[in-house]
Amino acid sequence: MSDHSLAHEGGHGHETAHAHPGPKTYVLIGVVLAAITLIEVWAYTHEALQAVLVPMLLSLSALKFVLVVGFYMHLKFDHPVFTGVFGFGLLVAASVITAFLFLFHQYPLPIHHP
Numbered sequence: 001m002s003d004h005s006l007a008h009e010g011g012h013g014h015e016t017a018h019a020h021p022g023p024k025t026y027v028l029i030g031v032v033l034a035a036i037t038l039i040e041v042w043a044y045t046h047e048a049l050q051a052v053l054v055p056m057l058l059s060l061s062a063l064k065f066v067l068v069v070g071f072y073m074h075l076k077f078d079h080p081v082f083t084g085v086f087g088f089g090l091l092v093a094a095s096v097i098t099a100f101l102f103l104f105h106q107y108p109l110p111i112h113h114p
Helices: 003-008 023-045 047-072 080-103
Strands: none
Touching (some): 023 047
C-alpha cells in the first residue's frame, strides 16, 4: 500500500493536519495571559482608574478570551465558522453585561433637563 492510499484510508498520513504551535508558543501565550491578569489586578487596586475600571476589565477579559480560545482550544487552526460561533457568543455576552450595567445604574445615562 502506498502512503497516498494510507492517507485516504485513515492511515498515518499527515498531509491534511494543521500546523499547531509548539511548546514555546504556548508558554509565550501563558506569559501574556499572566501579564494581562497582573494589569487587571493593578487596575483594580488604583482608585484613579475607578471611572474606567469596568470597561477596562471587560476589554482585557475579552482579549484573554480570544487568546485562550484561539490558541489553547486550537480555534485559530480550525474552520472559520467555529471562530464566528465563539465570536458571536462573546458579542452576546458583552452586550448583555453592558445592558445590565446601564440597567442597574452602574453607568447612568445623562439626564437632560429642558
